[in-house]
Each structure stands twice: as structure tokens, then as C-alpha cells.
Amino acid sequence: MSDSLKLQYVISDEDFTRAGEASGDVKAKLKMMGVNPEVIRKVSIAMYEGEINMVIHANGGVIDVIITTKDITMILKDKGPGIKDVDLAMQAGYSTASENVRALGFGAGMGLPNMKKYSDEMNIETEIGVGTTVTMKVYF
């Protein structure tokens, strides 16, 4: 008997077509649990944004997901360049994405703002040259 479900996803930066697989899997699992559809929508949007961010900005990383009967916690950990100015990065529309990435339709500067908007709690720990850990929580 376990009161939580622990999942781990390794996010590769090598294949852009695979971005979204982790959030897709979590979405499928939440549906199977019978979680409220509106909550599932929040989780999958927030996590997908985070996943894409890791691919675009941080050469991938690892996402740990802990699902309990009350909430879901997503810990997105990367060894990327770190975020220089978190307050600036949180501003809607601000982006450091390359032209290449923008050409794919990403890099609109809505990643972090959307992650904040669709999660109930969000915490960012970042260190330049070391990496970033974003923890998001959504209550059921």
C-alpha cells in the first residue's frame, strides 16, 4: 500500500519531437485516476511549458513527479545556464530564446508566466552556470 505515485522522466534536448511526451504521460495517468478534468488541464499546460523550457533553454534535464490523492508536485531540474533575472523572466513576453527556436513558434516569453498561472504554487531555484530547479504544485 502506497499513498503516492512517483514518476521520473529524463528530458532529452536532442529530439525536439519528443518534447511533450512526459506531460502527455502524466495527463494520461491523471485521467486514469479520475482527477477533475479542469485540474488535469492546468497540470498538463504547466508541465508542458516547463518541459519545453528545459529543451529550449537548458539542454534537457530530469522531471520528478509525485502524485498523491490530494495534489501533484512536479520538480523540473536542469543543469542549464541558470536564469539571470528571475523577475524579468517572469514578465509576460520577455524571452531569451534564439531565432531558431522562435522560428518553430516557441519563445514568445510566456513559458514561466504560464507555468505560474496554471500551477497553484511555484518555486524557482536558480544559479548561474549551475542550473535551475522549478517546483510546481497543483491541488486536486
Next chain:
Amino acid sequence: MSEFYTSVHLDKDLCKGCINCIKRCPTEAIRVRNGKAVIKKEYCIDCGECIRICKNHAKLATTDSMDNIHKYKYVVALPAPSLYAQANNLDDVNIVLSALKEMGFDDVFEVSAAAEVVSLLSRRYIEENKDKWPIISTACPSVVRLIRVRFPNLVEHMMPIRPPMEIAAEMARKRAIEKTGLPSKDIGIFFLSPCPAKVTSVKSPIGYEKSNVDQVVAIKDIYPKLISAMTHVVEQNKVEELSQSGKIGIGWGRIGGEAAGLLTDSYLAADGIENVIKVLEDLEDRKFSKTLSFIELNACTGGCVGGVLQVENPFLAIVKLKGLRKYLPVAKIHEAPPDIHPEWTQDVEYLPVFKLGENMVESLNMMNQVDELCKKFPGLDCGSCGAPTCRALARDIVRGAANEKDCIHILREYIHKISDEFSHL
């Protein structure tokens, strides 16, 4: 009628228990149990993929017989627009329509004519409901069923307008009553169907209480008779002027046709059930721009011309439809008849049929058990156990519907183990 009627069913005698259908089913609705395929009705969306793949022709669609025309005093045929694409060298829809009368129908009412009404109403609905963009087409019953069981957040995006088949049936019935003075029960409305999903939507509609269609006959079943009747009406000079639809209506027979009738560029059209699922997944994750107004989705490749009850290759059928539409006016119906009821009358609710447990605690436990089981299985998704994937088997076991030793790899290990024990006795 139960909540989960399905037209697709199995002929047990023909089923060899192979794994082709379980692997092809997009909702993992089929298992092989005791050497025969079993369909879980609540998962099935009647897309007909299993009918398409079954080499033994053991998967069938329940349809009605043409002989049922004798049960009514006055019978009307409703040909789906894709029917016109089944015949070779057809340059006039009236030949098909006259041939249907030759076959015993008292009247014909083109579904393509009603499709023009639906196009009109859809244009209005889309314009008036920008907050619900993109609006998802509900003309394909398999797509509606898929959304109902798998995409809770997209239910509100569905176009709440009855499909052309239903509008045609309502209009045809009214016309028949006016013409004959007969009571409704004496009039038989026969839809000539490209697919099993339409049968299901007649027997067990979603969005409205009751269908106006009385019988659903498979296009492939009437095809041989229709061809000879067509030859006959041409030879006997009996072709009547019966057609009431233009380019827009007939275009509905193929993918993109419904969208074309909306006269906008802001649409997406996808066909083939796997592609449909991909679009719905991405739509649910909000990957689409808010300026996209409409999404047309057809479970069959090519659209309705690709239905499993059709005869012609869907791609050739599309070519034929194009040729047929060439000289037609854009539309022949420019106003919705005031006395019809096109809107859905019932709310559609998400049905979480794939849910694991009764509550969150139970589900969470079951999901942990599924993960544990998956670690034991070889991950080959070989299908020998009768489930489409190792994960599906694990879920079946956790639900109590299968056993670990259904996995032949686990069984083999087990046999090795006990034979070792025996040899040491």
C-alpha cells in the same frame, strides 16, 4: 438502448484469435480471451478499424437489411454524399437518385442537401461563439464518442448541431408526411451508410434523444443492385431531376469538405483516427492559436469516402467527387428551413470509462501495481496474452480481468522453475 451500443461485433466462428485487431484498435477496446476477440463496449467508438484489419472477416458491422422497406408504406432513401463517389464515370447525381427509386424507394432525400443547411447553421454558430473556438465538428460519430470518453476538456468545444444525416431525415419525413398524409410510423427513412459509426449514432445518439432515421443500410450491401439499377434507368431514359445540392453539400463526402463549406481559411482538417487523436491531444494542451475557428475531424482516412462500408478506394473516390462537383453551383440551399430542429437537445457529459479505481486512493494504488507489473513484463507488446500492450495487460490484471501468467514469457519462466524443482525431487 444501453449507453454503450456498438455496431461493430464479432463472428466467433470466423475469429481465429490472432492479434491484428487488438493492435489496431485506437482505444485498446479489444482483448483476445479463450482464443476469440472480445470488444469492451464502453471503450469502443465504432471507428471500424478492426473491420478493416481483420483478414478473416470476423469483425462485422450490424446494419439493417434493404428488405425492411416492406415494413413501411412509404420509404425514403437518404444517400450519403460519399455514395456518389462509388460509381465509375458518373457525371450526373440524378442517375444514382433515380436508380434508388428504381430499387424500391418511393422518394430520395440527399444528405448533401441537408449538409448545406448544416454548413449555414455552423457558420452562424462559429461566428456567435468565439469564446469556444476552435469549434470541433460533430459530423463524425466516432470522433464524438472519442471525445466523450477521452477528452473531457474538449466536450464544450463540440459543435452542438445535429449531423446532416439527421437534418436530412427530419426534412425527408416532413416532406413524406405532406406528400402522402400518412402517419409518421408508416414512413421508413433509410440512411445509406458508409460506416458502422453512423449505425450507432442512429441507435444510440449523443446530443439528442432520438434519431429520425429508421433503418441504416450499408452502402456495400446495396452496391451491386444500385449499379444495375443505374444502368437500367439510363437505358430506359428514366433519369429524373431529383438533386437538390451543390458543391458544398457533396463536398462533405471527403475530408475538408465540411470546412470548405464554412467559407473560412481559419480551419484545420485531419483524417485517420490516429491523426485525429494527435490533434485532440494537442488541442487539449492548448497548442493551437486562438484564431483557429474550426476543426474538422474524420475518423476514416479520406473522410466518409474512406468508411469501411464503402466499396471504392477512398483516394479514387475523392477524385470522382471532385469531377462530379465541377459543374455544380456552389450551393443550392441558401436558407435553413424554419421548421426544423437542428440544435442538440441534450448535454454531453464526459464518461471516464478508462478510470482505474473507484476513488483516488484506489486508483493510486492500482497505478502503482500497474507500474510494478510492467517491470516484470518483457515490454515487447507482443499481444500473445490477448492484450495490445504489456501495460494494457497490467491494467487488466489490476482490474481483475487477467492473470500474470497470461504473459507467455512469465509463464515460460514459471514452467522452467517448476520443471527444475521436479528434476531435483
